[in-house]
Amino acid sequence: MKDFIFLFRADYKDLGQASPEQMQARTQKWMDWVGSIAAQNKLSSRGNRLNPAGKVVKKGNVVTDGPFTEIKESVLGYIVVKAETIDEAVELSEGCPILASDGTSVEVREFDVI
Amino acid sequence: MHFAAIGERGCCGGRMRFAPTMFMENQQLIPHLFRTEYRKITAVLCKLFGIEHIEIAEDIASDTFLAASELWGQKGLPENPIAWLYTVAKNKAKNYLKRDSIFHEKIVGHLKLSSNETQEIEVDLSSQNITDSQLQMMFAICHPAISSEAQIGLALRILCGFGIEEIADAFLTNKENINKRLFRAKEKLRSENISIEFPGAEEIDNRLESVLRTLYLLFNEGYYSLSHQTILRKDLCAEAMRLTHMLTENKQTNTPSVNALLALMSFQASRFDARVDPQGEMILYDDQDASLWNAELIAQGEHYMNLASTGDKLSKYHLEAGIAFWHTLKTDCAEKWESILQLYNHLLSLEYSPVAALNRTYAFSKARGKEEAIVEAEKLGLNDHYLYQALLGELYSGIDSAKAIRHFKDALGLCRSTTDHRLLERKIGKLESRI
Numbered sequence: 001m002k003d004f005i006f007l008f009r010a011d012y013k014d015l016g017q018a019s020p021e022q023m024q025a026r027t028q029k030w031m032d033w034v035g036s037i038a039a040q041n042k043l044s045s046r047g048n049r050l051n052p053a054g055k056v057v058k059k060g061n062v063v064t065d066g067p068f069t070e071i072k073e074s075v076l077g078y079i080v081v082k083a084e085t086i087d088e089a090v091e092l093s094e095g096c097p098i099l100a101s102d103g104t105s106v107e108v109r110e111f112d113v114i
Numbered sequence: 115m116h117f118a119a120i121g122e123r124g125c126c127g128g129r130m131r132f133a134p135t136m137f138m139e140n141q142q143l144i145p146h147l148f149r150t151e152y153r154k155i156t157a158v159l160c161k162l163f164g165i166e167h168i169e170i171a172e173d174i175a176s177d178t179f180l181a182a183s184e185l186w187g188q189k190g191l192p193e194n195p196i197a198w199l200y201t202v203a204k205n206k207a208k209n210y211l212k213r214d215s216i217f218h219e220k221i222v223g224h225l226k227l228s229s230n231e232t233q234e235i236e237v238d239l240s241s242q243n244i245t246d247s248q249l250q251m252m253f254a255i256c257h258p259a260i261s262s263e264a265q266i267g268l269a270l271r272i273l274c275g276f277g278i279e280e281i282a283d284a285f286l287t288n289k290e291n292i293n294k295r296l297f298r299a300k301e302k303l304r305s306e307n308i309s310i311e312f313p314g315a316e317e318i319d320n321r322l323e324s325v326l327r328t329l330y331l332l333f334n335e336g337y338y339s340l341s342h343q344t345i346l347r348k349d350l351c352a353e354a355m356r357l358t359h360m361l362t363e364n365k366q367t368n369t370p371s372v373n374a375l376l377a378l379m380s381f382q383a384s385r386f387d388a389r390v391d392p393q394g395e396m397i398l399y400d401d402q403d404a405s406l407w408n409a410e411l412i413a414q415g416e417h418y419m420n421l422a423s424t425g426d427k428l429s430k431y432h433l434e435a436g437i438a439f440w441h442t443l444k445t446d447c448a449e450k451w452e453s454i455l456q457l458y459n460h461l462l463s464l465e466y467s468p469v470a471a472l473n474r475t476y477a478f479s480k481a482r483g484k485e486e487a488i489v490e491a492e493k494l495g496l497n498d499h500y501l502y503q504a505l506l507g508e509l510y511s512g513i514d515s516a517k518a519i520r521h522f523k524d525a526l527g528l529c530r531s532t533t534d535h536r537l538l539e540r541k542i543g544k545l546e547s548r549i
Contacts, residue, residue, distance in 0.1 A: 028452075028456065031456055031459040031460065031463075032455075032459060032478075034459065034463050035455075035458065035459025035460075035462055035463065035474060036490055036493065038459070038462035038463045038466060038471075039462050039466075039470075039471040039474050039475065039490070039493070039494060040471070040493050040494060040495065041466045041471070043462070043463055043466070046463040046464070
């Protein structure tokens, strides 16, 4: 089994303001999807959600504030899964709730062992 | 703390069982005291001598009880039997130190005494030192260097005062195997040079996790054991709860996770009497008589659950206690199964186990229906697990009887427990009669 990272991308603007009920429904769908991967013993790390605020550091000590919320496809978070091949990893992304909206993506990348 | 529900118990090396009463005869009093005092004397002496001399501590404790059974029979009961035991144990320890010169040198070295006079050695059997020694012993036995199987064996022997035969019964094996296992475990304690002390502040969380894992396994050994000896199984559960309770009474170890584990054990133990019929057959959750569930233990579980709800760490014991709490409610409402499903989702994302994966799928079927659950179940790939086949049989029941029967028959071929055999056969019979 190899480790693959799932990078979740979306436009923060499209996410909009959700009511508490919508938030709860979202969390539930999300946990069902992650739980399903975990139940197959294929979740390597439950990962993290990323805060929209942040800083970018560039050459010459140039530090800028995000704002990632203005980038169309900013990274919202990640998890790490276990699979034999990249195709199998891609199969695990099936049903990921984020893909229900337009302009979103799950980037699947294999870890290169250093 | 009321453990009455899971049975007041006790017995010494033999197989005698008894109910403690106000007017116990010697034959009954000694086994009772063995259960409560042997582990205290052993822990105190072992702490005094060092873990490498654990057998000597055990021998002195055993000799003390031997002396009691001989003398009390002839001369009658002493006024204060426990004080008598402590005095004899103290004297035996001192005599041993005097008699055995090699041991004497080693121990005196260990004790770092300024004087060579062994009479000066203080054997401290105060209640504070007894409690401290037992807790520290718990940390030593549950050291991560020791295998979990050996940890449970040692815990039963040293922390719970179980006889070798009882431990063998609990593990469905023979005395020789247990003796070998305990011997190797003690060798390991020595070779790893594990000291009997509280871990330092920076280490305590990690070490406590290891202790909790052992207590959790000890409880499960009693709760899910294939052994038909119900009293023995209750004993294991009660002991695991007693040791966990000891941790809640100590400031350093009274953490939210410890309280969550005690809550989990209390909720589970509340159904102990309802899950076995008088013939010793397992009664499934859905078929249990809820009036047999122990309300006192459920209330106790809620109490510790509240105490566990502090801090920012959500341990797997919190999640499992949550699941166990929902099971104390007999209703079959949507909220119950949705909550259980989400708790399993969370639990699995912390730590995978086949049983949690199967239970999650069962909760999924209750919350979202069988069709969707079958899709989830078929992803699990646990084909060689009899509970997996039984779950698929359950999910296909009412949807596709032929498939359901096939899965139940696969389960039958994989299942080792005779009670579960009968259960599966009944299910197959029911389905076949409908075709």
